[in-house]
Amino acid sequence: MSSRGRPGATSHARIEESAFRLFAERGFDDVTMADIAAEVGVGRRTLFRYFESKNDIPWGQFASTLEHFRQILASMPVDLPLWEAVHRGVLAFNDVPDSAVPPHRDRMRLILGTPALQAHSVHQYAEWRDVIADYVARRRGLEPTDILPRTVGSVSLALAISAYEGWLADPNADLATLLDQTMTSLRGYLS
Amino acid sequence: MSSRGRPGATSHARIEESAFRLFAERGFDDVTMADIAAEVGVGRRTLFRYFESKNDIPWGQFASTLEHFRQILASMPVDLPLWEAVHRGVLAFNDVPDSAVPPHRDRMRLILGTPALQAHSVHQYAEWRDVIADYVARRRGLEPTDILPRTVGSVSLALAISAYEGWLADPNADLATLLDQTMTSLRGYLS
DNA sequence: ACACTAATGGCACCCAGCGCCACAAAGATA
DNA sequence: TATCTTTGTGGCGCTGGGTGCCATTAGTGT
Incomplete structure (x- = not known):
């Protein structure tokens, strides 16, 4: 049960939150993965480990x-x-x-x-x-x-x-x- | 009625033909727009004037x-x-x-x-x-x-x-x- | 010959997505 | 405390679709 290895820097919920906020502000197409990564405070590369693609984020x-x-x-x-x-x-x-x-x-x-x-x-x-x-x-x-x-x-x-x-x-x-x-x-x- | 300006270098039909041949050989995902352009004998940029996207080619x-x-x-x-x-x-x-x-x-x-x-x-x-x-x-x-x-x-x-x-x-x-x-x-x- | 028109295609650029890998942060072990 | 193992991070470089820009080209009309 105890967690092993480095703990995650974020979570699906956090990413969704930041992403939806940005989507609402500027529209889906005008938000880049880099934007979302910056908003979440995490590397762009890491986003792709939580969501297979940008398109998958809205589906949660x-x-x-x-x-x-x-x-x-x-x-x-x-x-x-x-x-x-x-x-x-x-x-x-x-x-x-x-x-x-x-x-x-x-x-x-x-x-x-x-x-x-x-x-x-x-x-x-x-x-x-x-x-x-x-x-x-x-x-x-x-x-x-x-x-x-x-x-x-x-x-x-x-x-x-x-x-x-x-x-x-x-x-x-x-x-x-x-x-x-x-x-x-x-x-x-x-x- | 008479055509004015530079004539087109290819046609939708020609592009479809070449593209389908390549798709059949290597599969859709393993064919790039550059491949198709080369096969047709036309610039990659020109392909995008005939078809909005690679995905549009099969729909003709x-x-x-x-x-x-x-x-x-x-x-x-x-x-x-x-x-x-x-x-x-x-x-x-x-x-x-x-x-x-x-x-x-x-x-x-x-x-x-x-x-x-x-x-x-x-x-x-x-x-x-x-x-x-x-x-x-x-x-x-x-x-x-x-x-x-x-x-x-x-x-x-x-x-x-x-x-x-x-x-x-x-x-x-x-x-x-x-x-x-x-x-x-x-x-x-x-x- | 000289404009005019319309298509070409090269170039530079943006962005999604991926493979690679060095590195960081935790628990486990000694 | 030091080291080992595990697991996530994130930078780097690359591929490929797609776009804006623009000089160039190949036709037609006068």
């Missing part, structure tokens, strides 16, 4: 939240219709506590509003879809690479993103409500 | 084919159910002549099989989706930015890509058949 610890997503789906009652299990799973995964809403909004606005990030998000999206595809495959006795699981994953993603875009466009909108609306369309595919 | 003249897509949809009978109009439109847009199938396959295999290109394709996808969203909006008397048109666009894209992936995975598969199968799911959303 997303990859590790996917394990949670897997558990949410796995714990769905098996007697629930498949479409409803996926529907509820997506809602649960995106159910952030009230206090975390504003930063979540900022994060998603940055990601969905910056072309370079829209492109890079493909990789996160792929992993998110895989979680759904794996679940659908298990429930239906198929391979995760079969067309049905993959399609359900893709369609779910498309619907979820639509909901997010609507959420960001309307300051008064409720994310859960929008997700509930768009995800309802899933029913058509799976019945 | 895609942007200009979208005008064709718009016309296809616009010419659909208005008494056709919306879902069927979109369905047929997507099929028509992807109906390439037999002789053009092999290169089209190579192109799509490169795009869908190269991570860097998967990411960059987001921008082409967005324009493709907009064509559908605009059509749906016009037919339904909505704004192209409303949720329904955008969602139909996103879902159509997800379904079309699923079809393409199936097509690339099975050498004997017929693209039109696969598209027809996956696009059928659209019916559920729009009725």
Whole structure:
């Protein structure tokens, strides 16, 4: 349990904090990794040990939240219709506590509003879809690479993103409500 | 009509040709813009006047084919159910002549099989989706930015890509058949 | 021959990202 | 206390995409 070796000079959280502050001030494209490194008070080279790329910073610890997503789906009652299990799973995964809403909004606005990030998000999206595809495959006795699981994953993603875009466009909108609306369309595919 | 000024040293088609040859030999990531420039016999700087980025080369003249897509949809009978109009439109847009199938396959295999290109394709996808969203909006008397048109666009894209992936995975598969199968799911959303 | 026009391509530069490696800071061991 | 081991740091140099600048070139029109 005891830590060995030199302690880290910073943390993912600290880097995110500084980076988001700079992004808000000057825009994502006009902030260099050197800028962020200076702000954090750490070497540029070190930043790349915490985040694989500049584009990964806005996504934060997303990859590790996917394990949670897997558990949410796995714990769905098996007697629930498949479409409803996926529907509820997506809602649960995106159910952030009230206090975390504003930063979540900022994060998603940055990601969905910056072309370079829209492109890079493909990789996160792929992993998110895989979680759904794996679940659908298990429930239906198929391979995760079969067309049905993959399609359900893709369609779910498309619907979820639509909901997010609507959420960001309307300051008064409720994310859960929008997700509930768009995800309802899933029913058509799976019945 | 008559051309004025210095004539171009190459063409989009020539660049695509050389680039695809190199990509096939060494893989997309191991070909530099300098390599392509040398192969074409033109300056590196000039390449960037024909294609905005290296990632744009595999997509070729895609942007200009979208005008064709718009016309296809616009010419659909208005008494056709919306879902069927979109369905047929997507099929028509992807109906390439037999002789053009092999290169089209190579192109799509490169795009869908190269991570860097998967990411960059987001921008082409967005324009493709907009064509559908605009059509749906016009037919339904909505704004192209409303949720329904955008969602139909996103879902159509997800379904079309699923079809393409199936097509690339099975050498004997017929693209039109696969598209027809996956696009059928659209019916559920729009009725 | 002389302008005019439009494309070329070299040059210098910025920035993301990576391999290499000397070095720093901690705990463990003696 | 001195040394060893472990682990993170961060500087250096390089590659490659992409851009601004600008002199040059190859055409057309008068």
